[in-house]
Amino acid sequence: MTDFFQFLVNGLVSGGIYAIVAIGFVTIYQVSKVINLAQGEFLMLGGLIAVTLLGTGMSYGLAFVLSVLMVTLIGMLLQRFVVRYGPMSNQISLIILTIGLSILIRGVASMFWGKDAYALAPFTSNEPITFSGISMAQQSLWVILAVLLLLFVFWFLMNKTLLGKKMYACSVNLLATRLMGINPNKMALLAFAMSAASGAIAGIAIAPLNVTSYDVGVMLGIKGFSAAILGGLQNPIGVTAAGFLIGLVEAFGAGLISSGLKDAIVFLLIIGVLMIKPTGLFGEPSVGKGGL
Amino acid sequence: MGQVVVLHVDHLKANYGPVEVLHGVNLHVNKGEIVSLLGANGAGKTTLLHCISGLHDGKQGGIYFNGVNLMGVPAEKMVGMGMAHVPERRQVFSTLSVEDNLWLGASHRLPKTGKKIIREEIEEIYQRFPILKERSAQLGGTLSGGQQQMLAIARALLAKPQLLLLDEPSLGLAPLIVKEILNMVQEIRNEWGTSILLVEQNAHSALKISDRAYVLHNGEIQMHGLAEDLARDARIQSAYLGKAVTHG
Numbered sequence: 001m002t003d004f005f006q007f008l009v010n011g012l013v014s015g016g017i018y019a020i021v022a023i024g025f026v027t028i029y030q031v032s033k034v035i036n037l038a039q040g041e042f043l044m045l046g047g048l049i050a051v052t053l054l055g056t057g058m059s060y061g062l063a064f065v066l067s068v069l070m071v072t073l074i075g076m077l078l079q080r081f082v083v084r085y086g087p088m089s090n091q092i093s094l095i096i097l098t099i100g101l102s103i104l105i106r107g108v109a110s111m112f113w114g115k116d117a118y119a120l121a122p123f124t125s126n127e128p129i130t131f132s133g134i135s136m137a138q139q140s141l142w143v144i145l146a147v148l149l150l151l152f153v154f155w156f157l158m159n160k161t162l163l164g165k166k167m168y169a170c171s172v173n174l175l176a177t178r179l180m181g182i183n184p185n186k187m188a189l190l191a192f193a194m195s196a197a198s199g200a201i202a203g204i205a206i207a208p209l210n211v212t213s214y215d216v217g218v219m220l221g222i223k224g225f226s227a228a229i230l231g232g233l234q235n236p237i238g239v240t241a242a243g244f245l246i247g248l249v250e251a252f253g254a255g256l257i258s259s260g261l262k263d264a265i266v267f268l269l270i271i272g273v274l275m276i277k278p279t280g281l282f283g284e285p286s287v288g289k290g291g292l
Numbered sequence: 293m294g295q296v297v298v299l300h301v302d303h304l305k306a307n308y309g310p311v312e313v314l315h316g317v318n319l320h321v322n323k324g325e326i327v328s329l330l331g332a333n334g335a336g337k338t339t340l341l342h343c344i345s346g347l348h349d350g351k352q353g354g355i356y357f358n359g360v361n362l363m364g365v366p367a368e369k370m371v372g373m374g375m376a377h378v379p380e381r382r383q384v385f386s387t388l389s390v391e392d393n394l395w396l397g398a399s400h401r402l403p404k405t406g407k408k409i410i411r412e413e414i415e416e417i418y419q420r421f422p423i424l425k426e427r428s429a430q431l432g433g434t435l436s437g438g439q440q441q442m443l444a445i446a447r448a449l450l451a452k453p454q455l456l457l458l459d460e461p462s463l464g465l466a467p468l469i470v471k472e473i474l475n476m477v478q479e480i481r482n483e484w485g486t487s488i489l490l491v492e493q494n495a496h497s498a499l500k501i502s503d504r505a506y507v508l509h510n511g512e513i514q515m516h517g518l519a520e521d522l523a524r525d526a527r528i529q530s531a532y533l534g535k536a537v538t539h540g
Binding site: 162165166168169172173175176177178179180181182183184 | 367376392396
């Protein structure tokens with residue numbers, strides 16, 4: 001029984017992170033029809049920049065905020081100066097463009113931080129919390145809290161504010177959006193900013209649980225992307241559920257079957273689902289308003 | 293009604309890649325006028341509207357709106373300058389509610405005007421289009437064609453435009469609905485003094501509510517004049533009104 005709860009906590013923690021990454025994918029995709037495969041790098045940058053800033057003797061809170069701001073700025077610069085001028089007519093080229101960007105970012109990061117792994121201090125003490133035999137790192141709690149907060153902010157912004165509706169409108173009908181006086185480029189810039197910021201927060205939150213290095217973004221990005229696809233790519237609630245599902249399958253697979261096989265189990269599941277339901281678990285059948 | 297020119301299109305040429313589709317079009321709309329632009333499929337009517345509202349980039353010549361040259365101004369700036377474009381096939385936000393569609397129509401004015409006033413304006417719109425109030429929570433895409441057209445027009449009206457560009461509001465609608473919508477267009481002009489440039493294939497109905505009209509043929513203005521004169525013109529009658537000319 002304690003094992004079960006242990007796996008559950010692990011699954012929720014990594015699943016939450018995948019959900020955030022997946023929402024980042026969906027946010028950018030909805031507004032600008034770009035699959036931003038550099039999404040995982042935002043997490044890597046968030047963690048590593050925070051490590052470096054903490055190394056200068058800065059307070060944790062300040063390092064956290066500065067790191068998130070810097071990653072947000074990087075995300076916005078990528079949209080403003082690279083993705084915006086990408087070949088808008090061709091989705092495949094844009095995807096390849098973002099793959100290129102992710103390799104570039106990783107390369108620059110490996111020059112800057114080397115190939116070593118860094119440990120980021122947890123937000124609060126290293127002491128695990130234990131009740132009735134289940135122990136849990138305090139940081140896990142922080143991750144779950146951060147994930148819930150981010151999910152709420154995204155939900156609120158997209159559903160309860162006119163700004164969110166403007167962003168969503170870009171995905172529904174770009175021509176009409178422009179005729180309403182909404183600049184799609186500005187909305188895309190905002191989407192990149194939101195995805196980068198949430199990615200950085202997730203990256204910083206997860207870093208103390210593992211180590212962080214220049215290449216942690218790859219696997220996080222792939223898992224997040226898988227969640228986005230599994231969830232149907234258009235439905236933020238669907239991809240959130242898919243993110244948690246992937247995290248849980250991974251944790252239980254690692255715990256009950258073999259930790260070496262955990263990624264294989266996850267991807268086997270995704271392949272299986274997509275073969276049976278190509279629009280993803282929660283994707284609507286394509287009605288000509290998106291979907292790949 | 294004074295003769296203040298709101299929109300002046302001067303020797304406008306437009307092209308898609310190497311192909312020129314408008315060959316020097318001249319046209320103007322006075323304040324408070326309903327001007328219709330008639331022509332067959334492929335004459336360039338929609339392209340002309342897209343040039344005016346900034347959706348189409350490949351163009352030369354001049355487009356002046358209240359004296360301001362619009363060449364190179366992107367579409368998203370137009371609505372702030374006082375021009376609203378109801379595009380062909382309505383283009384409502386199909387997966388957003390009717391009410392959200394209306395809010396988006398007013399969204400660029402929100403920072404200046406404030407939520408309270410816009411909410412009142414939406415109420416006014418609901419009084420004019422009661423069916424939209426009934427359906428306010430429904431998704432735009434679930435409305436019938438006529439209702440979508442009303443929604444598209446209502447959404448544009450919330451921009452408080454001086455000039456309204458209407459692209460084929462009658463497209464795919466039953467004759468009775470067409471009549472209702474064109475009457476509404478006339479009411480809008482009469483009450484608010486909005487200038488209207490109406491693109492129509494349905495020449496007969498369009499001429500009935502218009503002050504003046506232009507006939508666009510293969511990218512050139514072939515004829516223009518008062519709507520009532522054009523409605524009597526034999527060439528128009530045979531080409532666009534479906535009346536055979538019986539004597540030579």
